[in-house]
Amino acid sequence: MNFLSIFDVIGPNMIGPSSSHTAGAVSMALLARKMCPEPIRKVTFTLYGSFAKTYHGHGTDRALLGGILGFHTDDPRIRDAFELAKEFGVEYEYIIDEETITDHPNTADMAITGVNGYELSVRGESIGGGKIKIVRINSIDVEFTGEYSTLIVKQLDLPGIVAHITQCLSNQNVNIAFMRLFREDKGAAAYTVVESDEPIPESILEEIKQNPHVQELMLIQM
C-alpha cells in the first residue's frame, strides 16, 4: 500500500466542487498540455459518461480548459477559464457524447492542435479522489498517471528499439520505476512509456532520437 500522508487526508487543496469531476479534469488536461511540444492553439474536448451528464454543474468544462491553459488544481483562475482562454488565444470546443460507452464513466478526449499545426489526441480517465490516468494517445491504448516523471517514446514496433531506450536510460543513470510497451498492430506504431521517481535528464531525448525508428518523444517531469 502507498504511504498515506497527512495531506492525502486533509487535501488536496483544490478548486471545487468535485475531486473527480473538477480536480481530476484539471489534472488530465494539464498532463495533455505537457505532452504537446508546442503552445496550444485549439482544443476539442469530448466528454463521455458521467462527465457528459454532469459537466456543467461540476465545472468539468472549465476545469478541462483550465488544465489546457496550464492551471493547477488549486488555481482560482479555473473558474474564469472561458474568458482567459480568449486572452491566451486558445480556441476551444466541447462535444457531449452520451451514447458511447467508455471503460470508465469519467472519461474525456482532448484533441489538441499546436500553433505550428502539431496534432495530438489524448484520452484521460478520472478515477476518483482527483487521481487520473491517461489511457490513450492518438489511437493507441496506453496507461500512465503523471505521478512520476514520464518518458513517452513513439516508435516503430521493431526489434532492438526497447533495448536502445533502456541503454540510453542506463547511460544517464535513470532508475526505471515502471516501463511498459503499447502497440496497435505488429510492426506498426508503438509507444514505450517509462516512469521514474526522479526527474529524467532532458539530454536523454537526443540520445534516444539517434535510433532511426524512434519517431517522437515526450518528456513530462514530476
Add this chain to the structure above:
Amino acid sequence: MDFRNGHELLKICAQENLPISEVMRQREITCGTLKEDEVAAKLKTVLSIMKDAVNKPLMQPKKSIGGLIGGEAKKVSDFGRTEQSICGSLMSKAISYSMAVLEVNASMGLIVAAPTAGSSGVLPGVLLALQEEKQLRDERIHHGLLNASAVGYILMRNASVSGAEAGCQAEVGAASAMAASAVVEIMGGTPEMSLQAASLAMSNLLGLVCDPIAGLVEAPCQSRNSIGASNAITCAELALAGVTHPIPFDEMAEAMYRVGKSIPFELRETAMGGCAGTPTGCSLCSRGMA
C-alpha cells in the same frame, strides 16, 4: 513510527506519552517524504485556505454553478446573532461555517478536501468555530488538524471515505469522526477519549446514504455538512464528559465499511435514489440544473 489502526495508534500514544497529533506528525516525518518544516508550512496553508473558505460566503454569498445553493451560510450566521437563535454561539458558528465551505466548493472556489470535497465543510466548520469561541492560537488548531488526519488516515486505510463506494457515512461520517476526535484533543482529552468521540460520531451517522440532487455536490451535501459539524461537537462533548461507546474505533470503522458495501448502488453517489430520486429531485435534474 507508523500505525495501521486505532489500537496501534493508542499503544504508541501510551508508550511514548504523546498526543495523537504528535504521533501523526512524527509518522509523516519518519515514514513519508516531507521534512518537519514542510509539514508545518503545509498545515499553515491548509488552515489559511480553510479560514478564507469559511469567511467569504458570510461577506459575499455566491450562487453555486449548479444553481441549487448559495447564501445559506450567511442566513444561518445572521440568524445565529439574533434573539431567536436556539443553537448557542459555538454550534451556530460551526454549522454556518461548515455550510460556507460547501458554498465555496460549489461555486468553484478553493477548498481543502477533508477528507473529500463533498465533506470539506465539517472539519473547518468545527475547528474554526472552536478557535473563535475559545480564543485559541493557530498552533492549537494545527494540532487538531493533525489529530483529525490520523483518524481520517485510519478510515481511508481500513474502510473508505468515498461516497461512491460507501455512501455519505463514509464522507460526512468520516469528517465528523475526524472533527470530534480533534476537538477532544484540543480541549485536553486523552487519545482514548479522542477515539471514543470518533466512534460515537461514526455510529451516529452509520448508514447515511449519498444521494446528491442532480448529481451535484450541493444539496443535500451542504446541510449534511452542518449535521456532521454539530454531531462532531456533540460527540466531543460526550467523550470529554467521560461517556464511552461500547464499540472500539477499529470495529466501528469496519462496521461503517460493511454497512457502506451493503448500501444499494442507487444510494451511492449515482443520483438515482434518496433525495435525488424524488419527483422534484428528478425534475431539477432534467430541468438542466446540472
